[in-house]
């Protein structure tokens with residue numbers, strides 16, 4: 497069982513907080529998609545003929561390119577790989593692209609899950625973050641998506657936006673609940689140095705939110721989603737039973753995936769590879785039928801750290817039996833001594849099978865996992 501990720505590196509405009517790889521110049525979209533098909537063929541063996549269970553279009557903004565190009569990529573996957581008949585095929589979409597025509601087209605090509613970048617229903621937040629849509633477009637688009645029969649929908653919300661009030665955060669969550677969607681991804685705004693927002697903070701034009709405000713908003717998020725029947729199955733992800741993200745869950749559980757497109761990463765259990773983060777270099781290399789990637793063979797320490805980092809954030813947690821069989825007694829002993837203080841303090845729970853974060857531990861997820869890392 498494996499997954500395929502397509503990174504579609506185009507956006508209409510740059511959101512002020514974003515440090516992903518994308519271009520706002522759409523001129524070479526068709527050539528780039530052609531190069532992605534070549535990469536898909538060159539990497540045909542990467543996942544060892546395993547059944548493809550998930551296909552995910554992320555970016556960038558996959559919804560901003562002509563829908564038939566998405567259809568062509570799905571067809572190409574089907575020609576090269578065996579795809580499960582129940583495969584989850586997801587597309588990230590921005591609300592301003594959710595026209596009835598686009599929704600119909602994506603559905604006809606096989607898209608059966610949408611991930612909508614709403615971020616906030618408050619127009620002043622959307623302007624502050626330089627998003628290309630407004631809240632009315634988000635509500636209309638989500639409503640149309642359901643009307644045409646795409647029911648597996650998730651949306652993104654951001655909390656910790658400078659000057660966001662608790663009332664605005666409550667109202668954003670209430671609007672999400674009123675839309676009756678089965679999944680939510682909610683992220684605290686992070687300020688990366690090399691972004692426009694990073695510049696505004698560095699030059700004191702914008703003040704970041706205090707950690708205490710983040711924590712209050714995160715606490716409200718956890719309580720409100722739980723009261724509405726959502727499982728908090730990963731630190732930033734909340735799903736109704738049966739609606740967890742199949743693609744991301746496979747990633748968190750260490751399954752194989754191949755990443756196609758500029759800046760995309762791949763993982764086959766033994767090695768990780770990542771593609772060049774330049775649309776031009778990517779297209780040029782694939783024209784010459786050369787893979788545009790570098791390979792990193794993961795050391796045992798890297799594999800252990802990766803396992804700890806991803807699993808501790810999930811409800812499945814760090815399984816002691818898997819640590820023993822995959823990494824051996826040495827790592828099991830190291831883990832025992834580094835995690836015990838957190839079990840004693842109540843930040844980590846242990847049920848005899850796996851270690852998971854308690855509610856208190858979720859506020860410190862990053863610190864706890866870095867304290868568990870084994871450094872070379």
Ligand code: SF4
Pocket residue numbers: 506507508509510511514515516518555556557590613
């Ligand atoms: S639409 Fe998404 S990928 Fe594009 S700039 Fe905004 S946040 Fe980044």
